[in-house]
Amino acid sequence: MKTSFWTKLFDLISPRLCCVCGSRLTVGEAAICSHCLLHLPRTYYWKSPLDNPMARLYWGLVPIEKAVALFFYEPKSELSQLIYDLKYHNRPDIGTDMGRIAAKEFQLNGLFDDIDALVPVPLTRRRRWQRGYNQSMEIARGVSQATGIPIYNKVVARRHFTESQTHKGFWQRHDNVENAFELTDASLLKGKHLLVVDDIVTTGSTTMACMEAISQAGDVKLSVMALGFSKS
Numbered sequence: 352m353k354t355s356f357w358t359k360l361f362d363l364i365s366p367r368l369c370c371v372c373g374s375r376l377t378v379g380e381a382a383i384c385s386h387c388l389l390h391l392p393r394t395y396y397w398k399s400p401l402d403n404p405m406a407r408l409y410w411g412l413v414p415i416e417k418a419v420a421l422f423f424y425e426p427k428s429e430l431s432q433l434i435y436d437l438k439y440h441n442r443p444d445i446g447t448d449m450g451r452i453a454a455k456e457f458q459l460n461g462l463f464d465d466i467d468a469l470v471p472v473p474l475t476r477r478r479r480w481q482r483g484y485n486q487s488m489e490i491a492r493g494v495s496q497a498t499g500i501p502i503y504n505k506v507v508a509r510r511h512f513t514e515s516q517t518h519k520g521f522w523q524r525h526d527n528v529e530n531a532f533e534l535t536d537a538s539l540l541k542g543k544h545l546l547v548v549d550d551i552v553t554t555g556s557t558t559m560a561c562m563e564a565i566s567q568a569g570d571v572k573l574s575v576m577a578l579g580f581s582k583s
Contacts, residue, residue, distance in 0.1 A: 370433040370445055382448035383433065392423040392430070394580055397457045405580050408555035413562050416544065417574035419462060421453040424551050424579030434550060434579060438482070443489040446550070449578050450493020457576070458498065466574065467543040469494055469502045472561050473509045473532070490578060491548040503545070506536045507564050532561045537568035544572040553581040 367376040369384040376384055383391075396403040400417035409415040425431065437445040457463065471487035479485050491502050510533050545565060549558050552575070562573045 370436050370442070371429055382445045382452070388452070391421065393456075394420050394423055396420060396580070397460050397462050400460075400462060400574075404582070405552060405555070405575075405577075408552070409559060409562075409575070413559050413566065413573065415562070415574060416572050417462065417546075418552075418576075419457060420552060420577045420580035421449070421456065422579055424581045426581070430579075437486050437489075437550065441483060443484045443486070446486050446489025447493040447496070450490035450495075450548075451497045452493070453490075453576070453578060454494040454497035462576075463498050463500060463546075465544050466498075466500055466546045468539070468545055469500055470506060470545050470547050470561075470565065471502065471504055472547060472549045472557060473504070473507060475509045478509075486550050487548050490550060494546075494548065494576075500546075503539055506534065506539060506568075507532050507561060508535045530560075531557075532564035534564050534567045540565065540568040541570045544574065547573065547575045549575070549577045551579045551581060552577040 367380075368374065369376055369380075369382075369387055371383050371387040374384050374386075380388075394403070394405070396405055397419045400406065400419050403418065405420055406415060406418035409418060422430065424434065433445060433449070436442045437449075454463070469491040471485060471491040473487075474482070474485045488502070488504055491504070494500065495502050510531055547558050547561055547565070552558060555575075558575045558577075562575070565571060565573065
């Protein structure tokens with residue numbers, strides 16, 4: 352991606368820092384430095400998107416074509432600061448940058464070859480107003496920039512505010528998001544393969560609930576991608 356004069360100037364005036372290690376980013380780096388990017392604990396699930404530990408979360412519950420995540424996520428690890436900054440420190444740019452990075456790696460195995468559109472997991476109006484943006488939308492924006500795949504961000508909505516999924520078990524997470532989403536525009540979806548985009552997948556309950564709502568459109572294929580996959 353070509354770096355503008357203004358980006359170079361701002362880097363001199365107000366240096367950008369790596370979200371993981373805090374070192375100064377060079378002109379060609381985005382979100383994280385080259386060293387941290389090299390040492391990301393990658394899942395490599397995009398090499399086997401139909402059968403991997405993340406994909407198996409959905410087996411027998413919702414029909415799914417592919418499931419991938421860029422890296423393994425562990426709460427309170429050094430890497431978790433990246434997600435924390437994205438969600439709570441007004442850094443939507445992290446989502447866009449990491450979405451673009453993930454997409455470029457996933458493309459190497461043709462992951463997007465049959466994907467028609469991206470569907471970011473929506474937030475409630477209240478949560479989006481509090482945060483100022485939807486982190487999943489920002490990730491999808493980066494993926495779209497790298498692939499040219501359109502984003503459908505108005506086909507599903509979040510009905511109500513749910514408690515944080517943190518510290519909840521599998522069934523608690525499932526109950527917490529049950530009926531949390533509703534299909535708002537089925538007209539665009541029939542016959543399409545949709546990639547649902549989220550930041551972190553742990554039990555898959557949030558993306559599962561979102562896909563269940565989307566599937567009501569009928570005649571759709573569904574896949575899911577996230578930046579991080581938590582095995583805990």
